[in-house]
Amino acid sequence: MIKGQQVYLRPIGEDDIESIARCFQNEEIMYMTGTRNLLTKEQIKEAIQRFREDASRYDFAICLIDNNQVIGDLAIMEVDLDNKKAMFRIAIHSIEYCGKGYGTEAVQLAQKFTFEELNLNRLELQVYSHNTRAIKSYEKVGFNKEGILRQALFMNNTYSDEIIMSILRDEYIKI
Numbered sequence: 001m002i003k004g005q006q007v008y009l010r011p012i013g014e015d016d017i018e019s020i021a022r023c024f025q026n027e028e029i030m031y032m033t034g035t036r037n038l039l040t041k042e043q044i045k046e047a048i049q050r051f052r053e054d055a056s057r058y059d060f061a062i063c064l065i066d067n068n069q070v071i072g073d074l075a076i077m078e079v080d081l082d083n084k085k086a087m088f089r090i091a092i093h094s095i096e097y098c099g100k101g102y103g104t105e106a107v108q109l110a111q112k113f114t115f116e117e118l119n120l121n122r123l124e125l126q127v128y129s130h131n132t133r134a135i136k137s138y139e140k141v142g143f144n145k146e147g148i149l150r151q152a153l154f155m156n157n158t159y160s161d162e163i164i165m166s167i168l169r170d171e172y173i174k175i
Contacts (some may be wrong), residue, residue, distance in 0.1 A: 010061035085122035
């Protein structure tokens with residue numbers, strides 16, 4: 001378990017399927033993450049099992065310290081030990097938990113795990129340009145914009161850019 005002030009991270013498990021399934025019931029969350037495919041609970045269960053067997057990724061449930069409620073999940077994936085880098089993704093499962101600092105703190109805990117436990121040098125993510133709340137959160141915890149894949153997503157009858165962001169170990173240490 002990786003503990004912060006408001007949230008903690010723990011390995012994701014089958015008990016988290018209900019919360020994850022809520023993501024696929026919210027159009028705004030689907031749009032923010034660019035998700036098109038609705039997953040059934042059985043597909044979520046199978047994915048969790050696959051993730052556990054994949055040595056190149058770490059999947060965590062984001063839980064509130066106050067009541068142990070699962071509010072989201074995140075993954076550090078495509079861990080490349082030779083090049084000391086990994087990819088990152090996060091999803092908050094319900095809009096009611098957005099804008100309260102929970103996601104930002106969860107990202108900070110993921111950074112701590114990446115740089116202090118895995119001893120990596122680089123953590124990278126992609127975010128869509130219409131997800132301004134996420135972009136601000138990532139910038140707040142030290143991620144820098146590196147590049148833009150222009151009009152990479154067409155969803156809700158609109159094009160959005162895919163923004164590549166990263167943080168390096170030295171930048172994390174300065175924060």
